[in-house]
Amino acid sequence: MTTLSKKIQLVDLVSLHERLKPEIDAEMEKVISTASFINGSVVGELECALSKYLGIRFAIGCANGTDALQIALMALGVGRGDEVITTPFTFAATVEAILLVGATPRYVDIDPRTFNLNADALADAITPKTKAIMPVHLYGQAAEIDRIARIACENGLDVIEDNAQSFGATYKGKKVGTFGRVSATSFFPAKNLGAFGDAGALFTDDEELFWKLKMIAQHGAKVRYSHELLGVNSRLDSIQAAVLKVKLNYLDEFNARRRAAADLYDKHLANANLQTPYRDPNGTHIFHQYTILLDEAGRRDELQKFLSARGIPTSVHYPMPLHLQKAFRDERYPKGSLPIAESVAERVLSLPMHTELDEEQIAFIAENVKEFVGRNDESRNSNLSRRA
Numbered sequence: 607m608t609t610l611s612k613k614i615q616l617v618d619l620v621s622l623h624e625r626l627k628p629e630i631d632a633e634m635e636k637v638i639s640t641a642s643f644i645n646g647s648v649v650g651e652l653e654c655a656l657s658k659y660l661g662i663r664f665a666i667g668c669a670n671g672t673d674a675l676q677i678a679l680m681a682l683g684v685g686r687g688d689e690v691i692t693t694p695f696t697f698a699a700t701v702e703a704i705l706l707v708g709a710t711p712r713y714v715d716i717d718p719r720t721f722n723l724n725a726d727a728l729a730d731a732i733t734p735k736t737k738a739i740m741p742v743h744l745y746g747q748a749a750e751i752d753r754i755a756r757i758a759c760e761n762g763l764d765v766i767e768d769n770a771q772s773f774g775a776t777y778k779g780k781k782v783g784t785f786g787r788v789s790a791t792s793f794f795p796a797k798n799l800g801a802f803g804d805a806g807a808l809f810t811d812d813e814e815l816f817w818k819l820k821m822i823a824q825h826g827a828k829v830r831y832s833h834e835l836l837g838v839n840s841r842l843d844s845i846q847a848a849v850l851k852v853k854l855n856y857l858d859e860f861n862a863r864r865r866a867a868a869d870l871y872d873k874h875l876a877n878a879n880l881q882t883p884y885r886d887p888n889g890t891h892i893f894h895q896y897t898i899l900l901d902e903a904g905r906r907d908e909l910q911k912f913l914s915a916r917g918i919p920t921s922v923h924y925p926m927p928l929h930l931q932k933a934f935r936d937e938r939y940p941k942g943s944l945p946i947a948e949s950v951a952e953r954v955l956s957l958p959m960h961t962e963l964d965e966e967q968i969a970f971i972a973e974n975v976k977e978f979v980g981r982n983d984e985s986r987n988s989n990l991s992r993r994a
């Protein structure tokens with residue numbers, strides 16, 4: 607077995623930050639020396655840079671991506687008795703936000719290629735109670751967001767894009783996060799653009815909505831101690847803004863590095879008995895995750911153990927669709943009701959993906975994946991020939 611010069615990490619923020627340290631330190635030092643930790647001027651500078659980057663009029667920093675989703679729903683007046691259509695195959699935060707404002711999630715099963723909400727099934731899920739659609743751009747790739755936005759428009763619904771995993775990705779030449787009435791993103795450290803702690807942001811082109819979002823994130827007040835709306839405490843702190851301001855300048859480079867790593871994985875895994883990530887030709891995939899799909903349920907956990915024993919960390923995004931989670935259970939969605947999400951959840955495996963992977967590591971990971979897939983195929987074939 608080959609030995610590698612560098613240990614393989616699932617996500618490698620240490621090496622990345624090593625490279626950016628002088629710049630980040632200087633920006634953080636500015637915040638520390640002025641002690642303007644809350645609502646410092648760097649927050650406004652970052653918001654301005656973020657909105658320019660995305661090509662949208664307004665950006666509002668907030669404490670994290672989960673809050674961003676909840677604040678978006680609050681600002682749009684989504685609450686008790688309302689339904690929000692979303693995907694069951696996402697991180698829990700998407701559905702938590704819907705339930706926390708008192709609304710009910712309605713699920714649409716996923717597209718078997720992109721694992722994003724299937725726009726073909728969307729119209730059938732709309733009821734008189736539907737208020738909004740919350741698509742997620744999963745793993746770094748856009749959902750069919752133009753079609754989703756059109757269906758929403760035809761039915762008088764708002765679109766809230768959960769863009770936590772795809773900040774910087776495009777769809778038909780336009781950045782995702784700019785198609786909906788509002789979009790939410792997360793700067794959790796491991797996201798493609800990550801802070802040194804929790805952070806998030808909201809985006810909109812609508813000035814009236816911008817003020818609502820901004821106020822709700824800061825206790826519902828535009829002027830201090832004058833509370834016009836029911837809000838929350840969800841500010842983006844200045845230290846995080848300072849880190850993000852530096853890292854935003856490198857985001858396109860980070861995403862290009864991820865894409866280059868994905869290209870190499872694709873090349874090495876081209877003949878393997880598994881499905882590599884589908885790339886929708888309408889968009890650019892920024893590979894928040896590089897997630898393979900195995901043919902059969904049951905082999906994924908074995909592959910994960912096999913790779914782990916060889917020093918290759920992996921992760922499962924996500925092992926259980928949200929309609930089957932204890933916390934979100936709803937009798938309208940029993941086991942078997944969203945079959946594609948359920949089947950995919952048993953077969954996906956995310957390989958190491960970050961900006962610091964090198965060619966040797968990717969080749970090593972792919973060789974080991976192929977060895978496992980191949981070995982199982984051989985044993986299956988020999989079982990078949992024994993039976994024959």
Ligand SMILES: *Cc1c(COP(=O)(O)O)cnc(C)c1O
Nearest residue numbers: 670671672697699700770792794
């Ligand atoms: C990370 C993530 C969130 C939540 O972001 P936090 O900043 O961790 O609160 C929401 N939705 C999706 C799809 C995510 O991946």
